[in-house]
Amino acid sequence: MSTTATVAAPARAAAAPRLSALVVARNEAARLPACLVSLAPADEILVVLDRSTDASADIARAQGARVLEGGWELEGARRNAGIAACTGDWVLEVDADERVPPALWDEIRRVIAASAHQYHRVRIDNYVGDRLILHGWGGSFGTTLKPILFRKGAKHWRGQRVHPGLDWTGTEGERLTAHGIRHEVDRDISDMLRRLDRYSSAKAADLLAEGRIGSLPDNLRRCASRIVKCYIGRKGYREGGWGLLIALCAGLFPLLSHLKARLEPERHRPAPPG
Structure with a gap:
């Protein structure tokens, strides 16, 4: 009696995840070409x-990108639209x-x-001109790790003009640190x-919109603690004068934002909607 062997069909390999590269910009014609080439x-x-x-x-469009044009007052809103x-x-x-x-x-x-997580931080290499500055970044003035690789739907920006907060769905996975993104900061x-002037003006508008400009003593303490944290804790001293300059800017950011909101509210208060 003859028998017929049945050979199972090979399992179909799962399709590789599709990856979207998102760039949010305003009047960046000079820097956009090199950025887009790197995202090919x-x-x-x-x-x-x-x-x-x-x-x-x-x-x-010439480099094959899709383009979404519009006007958003808040950084968080424009980034959420892109996502x-x-x-x-x-x-x-x-x-x-x-x-x-x-x-x-x-x-x-x-x-x-292979990730079972929702988002990952990626190393950022910050340059001032042609100089790579590794140490001292922080205090909302720069970072060496950013959570910029994430599953669609996991990341939501809050409604603020500068450095908006983030809400996440899911867990954080391994950090990508073997190679860094070149940030020409x-x-x-x-x-x-x-x-520093632009950031503090935008932050002053956020403080006025939220009704929480704070007190001068609190912001003086924040200024001092950020300078110490960036220059000592984050080893900015290893960068010499550059590290000191970054620490000063990081410390001055909340203090200048507070002073602009308190002393010049008419210049920084957001216009009412509509």
Whole structure:
């Protein structure tokens, strides 16, 4: 009696997760091209342009990116709009002044293919001009790790103008630290001080909108503690004068925000909606 063997069909391999690269920008025509080139390995690139008046939209489309244009008063709102428009299973959220090196893409693909978690922090290498500054960042003026790799739906920005808070769904997985994103944070000292001015003005508007400008003694203490934390705790002293400058800016950020809200409310109070 003959028998017929039945051979099971091989299991179909699970499809690799799709990854969307998200860039939120405003008038970044000078820095956007290099950023988009570095994002080419993504399955999708989405550029959100907030009230841009330069050639950013044309540059993005020419490099194959989808473009979402609009006007958002709050940073959190514009970033949430970008996340919602992404079609990938995972999102890598970067800024126009950041570059993702080729070696990091292998690490990203490895992590999202196997991760049981909802988000991961990625190493950030901060440059002032051509100088890499490794130590001393903090106090809302810079960071060396950011939670920018996440599953669609896991990350929600809060409604603030500068450094909005985050709400997460799920757990944090391993940190990607073997390779860092190049962040061209400032061109020089003058650029750093202009950034401090912009950030503190936006924060003053947030404080006024939320009705919590605080007291001068509390903000003097915050200023002092941030300077010590960045310069000593985060080893800014290892960067010499650069570390001191970063520590001073980190400490001055809450103090200047408070003083602008208290002394110049008419200049920083948000306009009523509508």
